[in-house]
Structure formats: structure tokens, C-alpha cells
Amino acid sequence: MRQTFIIRASECDAYNHLNNVAYVRYVLDTLAVHAPHLGAGWVVISEEMDYSLQLKFGETVECVIERNMADENRQVYAFACLNAGGQIAASGVITFGRSGASDFVEPKWADAKVLLPQETTVPDVSFPVSYTVIWQQMDIQNRLRLPWYVFFFQDVAMEMSKRLNWSALRMQEHTFGIIVKRRQLELFTPAMLDDELEVHTWYTDPKRISVTRHFAMLRKRDKTLLARASMLYVWINTETGRPRRILPEFISEFEFNWDKSAA
Numbered sequence: 641m642r643q644t645f646i647i648r649a650s651e652c653d654a655y656n657h658l659n660n661v662a663y664v665r666y667v668l669d670t671l672a673v674h675a676p677h678l679g680a681g682w683v684v685i686s687e688e689m690d691y692s693l694q695l696k697f698g699e700t701v702e703c704v705i706e707r708n709m710a711d712e713n714r715q716v717y718a719f720a721c722l723n724a725g726g727q728i729a730a731s732g733v734i735t736f737g738r739s740g741a742s743d744f745v746e747p748k749w750a751d752a753k754v755l756l757p758q759e760t761t762v763p764d765v766s767f768p769v770s771y772t773v774i775w776q777q778m779d780i781q782n783r784l785r786l787p788w789y790v791f792f793f794q795d796v797a798m799e800m801s802k803r804l805n806w807s808a809l810r811m812q813e814h815t816f817g818i819i820v821k822r823r824q825l826e827l828f829t830p831a832m833l834d835d836e837l838e839v840h841t842w843y844t845d846p847k848r849i850s851v852t853r854h855f856a857m858l859r860k861r862d863k864t865l866l867a868r869a870s871m872l873y874v875w876i877n878t879e880t881g882r883p884r885r886i887l888p889e890f891i892s893e894f895e896f897n898w899d900k901s902a903a
Contacts, residue, residue: 686747
């Protein structure tokens with residue numbers, strides 16, 4: 641399965657890089673063309689992506705997907721997004737479970753190191769933001785589209801940064817940026833139209849140039865855990881694009897959000 645895309649300006653972030661949500665859309669759009677049977681009777685159970693290169697507006701991206709596991713209740717697809725030179729910009733796996741049996745389907749992870757904790761319990765140090773699912777975010781089966789889970793998880797982290805006066809503009813003034821290197825996402829119960837959501841974030845395992853940030857999406861009315869994710873964040877110099885050490889003032893202002901009990 642192969643599908644080619646040209647990066648649009650609307651798909652790029654403030655660093656002029658293809659936003660990682662767009663990669664998810666490329667994978668799903670490729671599957672929609674070449675594996676249409678997944679549109680009915682199957683739901684996404686998990687998704688993992690590793691980012692290797694930064695792509696920019698106007699570049700060509702080829703999404704290559706192959707099915708590497710299938711049985712009665714699970715289908716697993718490995719994918720890679722390639723630049724015009726054939727280099728891998730992003731790669732990963734996506735797992736589908738059959739509707740009605742998805743509660744018993746185990747995710748398939750591409751990487752040996754699992755970012756997600758064994759269980760996700762929202763700690764007291766988490767930062768929450770509320771959202772409401774609207775109709776523009778629904779798929780053809782009336783469920784929240786997978787890219788919106790990624791968007792909400794990214795957005796809650798950005799909202800926390802803004803409230804701490806660390807806007808994207810302030811970060812640029814310090815030539816300091818944050819990129820996602822790896823992500824693992826697991827879905828349990830689909831979010832539906834008009835659901836009110838609580839999305840939480842907190843971090844663990846801080847290093848000089850990286851941190852692991854965790855996310856949980858709850859349905860507000862009954863606190864059901866709908867989805868969770870963990871992402872490896874890497875600090876970069878926005879002028880060179882290379883990793884850099886964390887700013888001391890940045891990490892000190894975010895320390896309240898560190899779940900030290902997970903250490």
C-alpha cells in the first residue's frame with residue numbers, strides 16, 4: 641500500500657515542520673484507499689510513531705503500509721512515511737480490533753521500550769483541560785477521529801505552557817523548542833459526539849535534553865478512561881534544529897507537574 645502526499649502550508653507548525661498530527665492523517669488516508677474494509681467493524685486500539693526527520697512545506701511524502709499481523713479480532717499494520725529521497729521521516733504501527741471484541745485485543749508496539757506505564761492513574765500533579773467533541777471531529781462511524789486524540793493531547797500541553805507564560809513566542813526568543821520524538825497511544829472506549837472530556841497531562845523521567853510526558857482522556861460524566869498516551873519530548877535549538885539542554889527556568893516552573901511517585 642502506497643500513497644503520495646504533498647505537504648500543505650496548513651499542515652505545518654510554528655517551526656515550519658510537518659505537524660505530527662498530519663502524519664497520522666496520512667496513514668489513515670492511505671488505509672482508507674487501500675484497506676477500505678477497516679471502515680466498518682474495526683476500531684483503532686493503539687498507534688505508535690517514531691519521528692526521524694523533519695519535513696517542510698512543499699515536500700513530497702510517500703506513505704508506505706503493510707499488514708504484518710491479522711487474525712479474527714486483530715489487524716496490525718506497519719507504516720513508514722518517506723521523503724522524496726526515500727529516507728524515513730516517521731514510522732510505526734497501528735493496531736485495529738474488531739468491534740465488540742476490541743476490549744480483549746492487546747496492542748502491538750514496534751519499539752522494544754514501551755513508553756506507556758503498565759497502568760494509567762491520573763496523579764494529583766496533573767494539569768487538566770476540558771473539551772467537548774463536536775461534529776466536525778467525527779469519523780464516518782460517528783466516533784472521534786484518531787488525529788483528534790493526538791491533537792487534544794498536544795493541546796493540553798500547549799495550554800499548560802501558555803498559562804505558565806511559556807508561549808511559543810517566548811520559547812523562540814530563547815531559541816528553545818520542543819519536539820515529539822516518539823509517541824504511543826492506546827484507545828479503550830471511543831469518544832462520541834457531544835461527550836465532555838477531561839484531558840490530563842503530567843511528566844516523568846526528566847533528563848537534560850528530554851522528558852516523558854503522559855496523557856489521559858476521561859469522559860467527564862463518569863470518569864471513564866477513554867484513551868491514554870505517552871510521548872518522548874526532546875528539547876531543541878530552534879536555530880540549528882539540534883538537541884539542547886533544558887532551560888533551568890523552564891524546568892523549575894514546570895516542576896509542579898512532575899509525578900515523582902513514578903520514579
